[in-house]
Amino acid sequence: MLKKCLPYYIGSLMLHAVGFGFLFFAARPNPFILGIGLMAYTLGLRHAFDADHIAAIDNTVRKLTQQKKNPMGVGFYFSLGHSSVVFLMAAAFALSIHWAQQHLPLFEHVGGYVGATVSGAFLIVIAVINFLILVDLQRLFHRLKKNEFDQEKFEQLLQSRGFLAHAFNPLFAFINKSWHVFPLGFLFGLGFDTATEIGLMVLSAESAKAHMSFLVILAVPILFAAGMNVMDTTDSVMMTRAYQWALDTPVRKVYYNLTVTTISVLAALLIGAVELGQVAGKFFQLKGNFWNWVKQIDLNWMGYGLIVLFISIWVLAYIIWKLFHIDQRWSKVI
Template sequence: MNVGAKTLQKKGSWLGYGTAVAALHAAGIASLAAVVPAHPTLLGLGLLAYTLGVRHAFDADHIAAIDNTVRKLLQQGRNPRGVGFFFSVGHSTVVCLMAVVTALAAGWAIRAMPSLQAVGGVIGTAVSGGFLLVLGVVNLMILIQILQVFFRMRTGVNEEGRLEELLHARGLIARLVTPLLRFVGRSWHVYPIGFLFGLGFDTASEVSLMALSAGAGQSGLPVVGVLALPLLFAAGMSLFDTADGIFMSEAYTWAFRNPVRKIYYNLTVTGLAAAAALLIGSVELVQVVASHLRTTSGFWTRIQELDLGSVGYVLVVLFGLAWALSYGAWKVFRIEERWALPQDKARD
């Protein structure tokens, strides 16, 4: 095959994946637009779901799984350009399936047992908030331990092995599934790997439970409204996963070149995960408590009136500020130069 033919083949493959990602965005936006006029608070939830999808694309285990497969296929002389796309589609399948099941189950319960609608709203919100708080606390504990490793590096102690243990602790499914990557010989073979990664429930449950909370909090939310959230989550994740070779591979290569970069990168990612889960979970649980308090206090009234759509807008801004501050601190305080181990400086 000559150079011109290879160039056309490369452009064709990227065009195909780009079209699929664009179609996913269109489906998510169309689903959201269909219900926003009647349920305006869903706009904020949709933005939040999309942001969570984008953020999840930067998880270290996510990037490692994709990039390890890309390198493997390149060594075998295979075309790796679809690895990120098929991985994200497999992962997104879990999110969409959970959302459909949630929507159908919630709809059946409301139709068959109207008296359970109010109770279901409380239970759904409480379960969602409780789950997210647990997830946030786990990420916060891991964040503290990564910080301890980070500060111990100033004494010249190389704890790269300890860092790996902490990163593995964030995702049991990721640790169990990673060995399966050696059986991948084509880009589409990554689809079941992505599906299994999605069974970790750290993100799939987050989106589907938010959808359940929104449906319980606002009676009559149609199935298409529930589907808008996982579709937007999948769109955000697939956009960056598919572009792994252009952007994420660079981030992964930079972050994992030495222990200081690796720790700093994971501090940012884990911190964002903890902040998102703790913020949303706290709002949901406090709203459950506020709904059962017979008080006219301004504070509790404002809590009850606060919707996750508003929280979604705030969270998007906080995510952007966190990344900007993280990058600024890295540059201004010259963290790599000051904290790198002697052997890492020699390596660079």
């Protein structure tokens, strides 16, 4: 298995090297740039947990597994297709902001409110939708104990995740190899499927408005792509193992989906709430200790916290899996 997935992780490592290389080179005269790069990377990590990403990779891995083909590279190629669009959009957006700052001064003031409001609002919507899915997954998980697990309902629940994944569902029939998913990722990028990209655009705009070097403008989408790529690649690798295990029992697949959906809910809720809180505090000039604290939250430093959150949830999930012997206790009831 290691030999099958190693080339994809090497490719992801090269993407990290380019992104962080550009960032560190450009950050020598201005260390603040490191915070922007880290936040872009964290947005990429978070974006990989969006329902559309999980559903697209999940459906493709399941299809290739059933066809007895290697699905290890599904997440890698999907994120590359997606990233190619995001990279072009971010660079074009940053350049347009640079022009607008010189010719449309009002845009700088209004654009900041609009961008953060749209991004925060959509992230909250995503959190609510994924929370409802999480509740259903939790119910299905507990039904394993009572031997009432509904495999058909579980498959329908997985299929219902993500608007674009549902819209592009007919295209999955044409995918017979891992690299075939690249065009699908490209279409997802064109679909501008979540507000995470909007947050990335805001970072690119901030770089342009601060008259930072073009290397920073390039580094922001590359780091976003690197974060998304490593998580999407890991997702396809783990889903491959989960579906191989699920030939005997679906308990691992349910547990895995519970974990990634929990991460999606918490990350989207945290980022969205902070963005909307900061916009509301500034626009309505809200006063008080709470609003002063919200307005002082640095989204760049939130990147550190979210990375810790991702790692903590995975570690906690692993400990619960081992400590309570979930596999041994529940896999025999199906």
